[in-house]
Amino acid sequence: VINSEDILQAHKRIAGYIRGTPTFHLPHYRPDSEGEIVYKLENLQVTGSFKIRGAANKLLKMVETARGTGVLAVSTGNHGRAVAYMASRLGIRAVICLSRGVAPVKIAAIQQLGAEIRTTGDSYDEATAYAKELCVSEKLTFIEPFDDPDIIAGQATIGLELIDSEPGLDAIFVPMSGGGLISGIGLAYKRVFPGTRVVGITMEGGAVMAESLNRGEIVDLPEEETLADALVGGLGDSNQYTFSLCQQLVDDLILVDEDEIRKAVVHAFEDLRMLVEGGGAVGIAAAQSGKVEGFGERIGVIVSGGNIGLSQVDQLVSN
Numbered sequence: 001v002i003n004s005e006d007i008l009q010a011h012k013r014i015a016g017y018i019r020g021t022p023t024f025h026l027p028h029y030r031p032d033s034e035g036e037i038v039y040k041l042e043n044l045q046v047t048g049s050f051k052i053r054g055a056a057n058k059l060l061k062m063v064e065t066a067r068g069t070g071v072l073a074v075s076t077g078n079h080g081r082a083v084a085y086m087a088s089r090l091g092i093r094a095v096i097c098l099s100r101g102v103a104p105v106k107i108a109a110i111q112q113l114g115a116e117i118r119t120t121g122d123s124y125d126e127a128t129a130y131a132k133e134l135c136v137s138e139k140l141t142f143i144e145p146f147d148d149p150d151i152i153a154g155q156a157t158i159g160l161e162l163i164d165s166e167p168g169l170d171a172i173f174v175p176m177s178g179g180g181l182i183s184g185i186g187l188a189y190k191r192v193f194p195g196t197r198v199v200g201i202t203m204e205g206g207a208v209m210a211e212s213l214n215r216g217e218i219v220d221l222p223e224e225e226t227l228a229d230a231l232v233g234g235l236g237d238s239n240q241y242t243f244s245l246c247q248q249l250v251d252d253l254i255l256v257d258e259d260e261i262r263k264a265v266v267h268a269f270e271d272l273r274m275l276v277e278g279g280g281a282v283g284i285a286a287a288q289s290g291k292v293e294g295f296g297e298r299i300g301v302i303v304s305g306g307n308i309g310l311s312q313v314d315q316l317v318s319n
């Protein structure tokens with residue numbers, strides 16, 4: 001459903017809206033190793049996460065065909081912010097539905113972009129059910145967070161950038177929730193470097209995609225409290241693309257625990273001088289805790305988001 005041309009077109013289409021993000025090279029965590037870890041810094045992306053890539057591709061394609069109607073997104077924060085940003089640049093209405101428990105720093109950013117916020121439901125899945133009704137009653141276009149070819153092609157542009165700047169990586173560690181990011185990167189990068197292992201990284205509690213891949217069918221798990229709030233949520237009852245793409249493209253899975261995520265956020269702040277949110281830091285957590293062992297000498301790690309408040313970082317540092 002998504003070919004190389006779609007990804008190249010997406011990259012051209014979104015070029016004026018996103019940043020080509022830099023990479024950061026660090027020695028392997030193991031002192032006796034020659035290897036290196038390459039961080040791809042999507043925490044420095046416009047809107048603070050890679051989600052702008054998919055949202056920009058989707059909304060720009062949409063306005064080419066039908067201007068006028070508004071858009072609606074359900075989000076744990078980052079997708080909502082990306083959609084709100086694009087809607088404001090394109091001058092269209094945006095309604096963002098959030099479940100309770102979305103980080104205040106993310107809500108504030110969405111508000112600032114002029115989107116209408118509706119807070120509803122105790123979980124991401126509950127917020128989705130409400131949102132689908134709202135789309136019908138208010139004639140809004142629902143913008144999927146991951147299960148849409150245009151969104152996946154947008155996220156895939158990270159893979160294109162990595163092909164240019166970091167060819168021939170042994171493995172790429174990718175934070176994974178619904179699987180749009182890892183599907184896109186896998187599609188783009190493996191076309192040129194089929195031997196590169198694509199590794200999905202997620203938190204231990206409520207890892208829906210990881211559990212579904214292990215069992216060979218989509219499962220539903222209760223949401224759990226996690227520092228990786230951007231990775232929370234299920235695959236829905238009608239997943240069309242990302243589950244089967246992940247079945248084809250994801251070579252390994254690594255789960256990280258809350259303490260490993262906390263240490264990764266603190267490490268990013270204290271040693272790298274960067275703000276990285278919990279969900280964006282799971283790849284760093286995997287690399288730091290020695291879980292890169294056996295994956296080769298050059299490992300790419302996607303640092304997927306930086307939307308975290310200073311007070312939250314402060315709390316994690318002093319814990």
Ligand SMILES: *Cc1c(COP(=O)(O)O)cnc(C)c1O
Nearest residue numbers: 078177178179180181230304305
């Ligand atoms: C959305 C998100 C992810 C996961 O992306 P999926 O396409 O849902 O797998 C990872 N990190 C951050 C910071 C995110 O916002």
